[in-house]
Amino acid sequence: MSSPTRLVLLAGGAGRRFGGGEHKLTTVVCGRPVADWAVEAALESHVGPLVVVTGSTTIGLPADLSPRARESIATFGEPRFVHNPEWDDGMATSLQAALSVCDGAESVIVGLADQPCVTPEAWRAVAESHSPIAVATYGSRRGNPVRLHAALWPNLPRTGDEGARGLFRSHPELVEEVACSGSALDVDTRDDIALVEECLASRKRNR
Numbered sequence: 001m002s003s004p005t006r007l008v009l010l011a012g013g014a015g016r017r018f019g020g021g022e023h024k025l026t027t028v029v030c031g032r033p034v035a036d037w038a039v040e041a042a043l044e045s046h047v048g049p050l051v052v053v054t055g056s057t058t059i060g061l062p063a064d065l066s067p068r069a070r071e072s073i074a075t076f077g078e079p080r081f082v083h084n085p086e087w088d089d090g091m092a093t094s095l096q097a098a099l100s101v102c103d104g105a106e107s108v109i110v111g112l113a114d115q116p117c118v119t120p121e122a123w124r125a126v127a128e129s130h131s132p133i134a135v136a137t138y139g140s141r142r143g144n145p146v147r148l149h150a151a152l153w154p155n156l157p158r159t160g161d162e163g164a165r166g167l168f169r170s171h172p173e174l175v176e177e178v179a180c181s182g183s184a185l186d187v188d189t190r191d192d193i194a195l196v197e198e199c200l201a202s203r204k205r206n207r
Contacts, residue, residue, distance in 0.1 A: 003048030003076060004106035005127055007145075011035055011113035012055025012087035012094035017188050023057040024187045025113055030200040034187050036062035037116030037200060039079065043069035045123030047109065050079040051101060053094040055087025059113070068120075090160040099153055108153075110164070111145035112186070117199040118144060119182035131176035133167060136184065142168075142177065143184025 011025055018024040025035040039062055042050050046068070052059070061079060062069075073079070084097040095110065102108055109126055111118055118136070126134045126147045134147035146164055148156070152174075155167060168175055183199050186192065 005048040005147075006098075006102045006105045006108045007042045007045070007048055007050045007123065008095070008098040008102075008108050008110045009038055009042055009050065009052045009113050010091060010094045010098070010110065011038075011057075011059055012053050012084045012097075013091065013114075014056040014088070015114065015188075018190060020190060025057060025059055027187070027193070029116065029187075029193060029196050032062065032064065033059070034116050034196070035059045035113045036064075038111065038113045038118065040065055040069045041116075041118055041120050042111060042123055043072040043079070044120035045127065046072045046075065046120075047123055047127040048105075049076040051098045052079055052081045052113070053084050053098050054081060055084045055094060086159075091163050092157040092160050095156060095163060096158055099156075105150060107147055107149045109145045109147045114187045115144055115184050116187065116196055117183040117185050119180070122180035122182050125178050125180050129176050129178055132174040133164070133171070134176045134178050135168070136180040137177045138180060138182070138184050141184070143180075 015024040026033045082097050084094045086093040122136050123145055126136050126145050132149040135142050136145055
């Protein structure tokens with residue numbers, strides 16, 4: 001089954017603030033690595049094919065995927081894992097690596113692999129927007145995922161960590177905020193683990 005939308009999960013950064021000699025994306029939280037939660041949520045949204053961009057570390061397809069996630073793979077195909085050799089030049093390079101394999105798509109929906117509490121419902125809610133830019137909101141705060149229409153891709157930065165934020169500022173009239181369930185909590189430091197565990201506990205029970 002084809003889809004005009006591609007899901008993109010950025011997993012290229014080094015996560016230097018996490019410390020401890022272990023990459024944050026491979027740190028086990030509630031029984032599985034941080035990145036596995038993010039990959040599964042994107043798949044469970046059942047929106048379209050998934051592209052995962054790696055960089056400083058390697059992640060793969062979780063072995064213990066839920067039936068809903070496996071159904072998505074049966075529909076849209078296996079996720080595509082793309083390595084970004086320029087990951088140290090900023091998140092923008094990982095987004096560009098993703099876009100390079102999204103020819104023909106009408107839009108991408110971009111999330112971060114270090115945000116394991118973003119729900120499948122959030123991915124779907126953002127996908128349902130018809131605005132050129134749609135951004136998930138949690139309470140009053142903007143977060144991820146973010147939908148970007150293909151017409152805007154040439155305006156995205158090629159290096160640095162700003163990502164799509166510059167478009168939010170330069171084209172506020174194109175932005176739709178989409179209220180979402182879940183949380184856009186980042187795993188940046190080890191202090192974040194306890195908060196993420198609390199957030200994921202109910203999701204783990206419902207798998």
